[in-house]
Amino acid sequence: MPIEIPKDKWPGSIKIVTIGATSAEGGTRTKSISVGGQASMPYLHYEAPMPNKPVIAIEIKSRKPDDWSPLLVEAWGETMAEPAQWAKKADEAGADIIVVALTLADSPEDAVRVVKSVLSATGLPLIVWGPGQVEKDNELLVPVSEATNGEKIVLGICEDKNYRTIVATAMANGHLVQARTPMDVNLSKQLNILISDMGMPKERILMDPTTGALGYGIEYGYSVMERLRLAALQGDAMTQLPMIVTPGYETWKTKESKIGEGVPEGWGDWKARAINWETLTAIALVESGADIVVLRHPESVKRVKGAIEELVTV
């Protein structure tokens, strides 16, 4: 019995966003990374081809974190004390993009030095996050943005409380921004509108709908991403942006990943469980439309990469 496969024909599609500039493009990256361009729900290649596959960013910190799981410390070792070394190892571990997360302890000079050292240690495109406090974000991100003019770095994390300065400096220096809102379709749209109203082209905005870890609110993030993607395909221009999410950050603060002893026996082997926690959270998000997943453990990177390869092979 010949079956006719039902196909959705959507009026909308996702904008293509390119991160990082090569020397030909006015930067120093060995390659740039493009995400977005989809015209169907994730991986339904029979409806529309997927021009760009999802990519993986690895998160490193500007100084060695003292509250990361021992499993992460075991994985990155000595390199954690030196961002350039850490970035190099992350590059080798398969990262497509490096996220450099600045901290409250950094001075503007520290921030610029760290970002520059990472730029020279690897040819990958960069995302740079401020520490998440409005004043400090402005104090660190503006000099970083100016010192890296033309590199097409993603600056973040823009929220409704701090987006103005970050967007202004990103526009002035040819960078992009990561726009985060707390798991709500309308809030995402609103922030994207505010940012584009400042004159930022949509091709330079990544949308971060916020996510939760497996067992700690992932279902909300999962559904908001599906709804955002459906809205975009239905033609809502303010949601037609690639999505970036942070499963690494979310999962490595859960007890399941952090703690090896004194936990229920049913949780099984600590290391395998912790990596499963990050990997499975990331996979669920990749299935619901993530274009960039920011991870922490090299083993998760390998596994999520493997899955993406299978998902895009037609």
Place this chain on the structure above:
Amino acid sequence: MALAGIQIYKLLPQTNCKECGFPTCLAFAMKLAAKQVELSACPYVSDASKKQLAESAAPPIRLITLKAGSEVKAGNEVVMFRHEKSFYNKTGLFIRVKASDPDLAKKVTAADAYKVNYVGMDFSIDGFAIEADGDLTAAVKTIRTVSKRPLILMTKDSALLDSSLSLLAGESALIYAADASNYEPLADLAKKYKAALVVKSDSLDGLADLTKNIQAKGVEDMVLDLGGRNMGEWLARSTQVRKLAIKSNLRALGYPVIAFPCDAKDEGVAAAQAIAKYAGFVVLSEFKPELLYPLLVLRENIYTDPQKPIQVQPGIYEINSPNPESPVLVTTNFSITYFSVANEVEGSGLPAWLVVTDAEGMSVLTAWAAGKFDAERIAKAIKTFDVASKVSKKRIVLPGHVAVLSGELEEELPDWEIRVGPREAVDLPAFMKQALN
């Protein structure tokens, strides 16, 4: 596909005799469409209409129940995306075992006993899939001495199936699998033993042909194996089948799907996709708690009703038999939040009073941002639950994430000492030992 009121009306006698208790057949039809009355209230519906109405009322994806000492259901789903309504019947997780395995009884015993708690709910596996690489009947016997969970029998040998199924009287097992070459004897067995039957083909056309042929032999309970080379192909097929069943009402593919992550390159990743993307049953290669636990949690998250966050009852909870000197901890009534805190404190052995405020089922920060967890509400809870009568040492510990509330709370509760606890519950025991003496 459910019929609209007007379509139902056309199938009714249209005499407006009122015996159903409604003034007109149309009024009755509207109630039927809204599922507020039973068709049997009208004595005059023709048999032909009854049949048509029953068919239209049938769920687009057939409900399949595998049953032994426990049961597991798949099917009856109505949406593509969970936010549209909800996903209902949680993916059944089966562990694959080998009939030839000398440690069969031991392995099944361990997996059968597995129990893990997530926010107050106990999860376990749903059953076993037995690969007939050795004596299947002996394996079934062995398993039945140690586990009463539903079984999937994996062999195409109908004589072997017959003797194995005969050991499972009163159960509904799942037979794996019928294809174009062997569906006839397998369908006969499914019928004889009231078992469900997996049909397997590498194309949707092939699957539809098979289900039609098998249905013609009188078997209704079927499950689809979609094949597929990799995750991408499986996802496409699973999406197509779901859409054809619920959007196009294609009965021939209106059955739950079974997935075999055990054969995938990366089992955990494939199983996660299967759970998120519509599998009714999932077969895992072996019993590994470090994978099973995250999969069970993922399943719970995906199948949670998006309209109703899981909540606990607001109130004052006693942990480790607190006395009047024990500290009062404050949290919200979002189930994940409550259990993160309660489990930590319980595990530490330290006594405490845990005051759970009515934050409409939201986490600490969400509730705080939404104005459902503020000094006023906390003070109100302390008063409503009469906490003052239970303690002599009036000391409240706030979650570290809402440290900003401490000033206002001091104003609301002037005779209480307000302390700010750690941000994460994991650090509570250490905090209670060091800072609260």
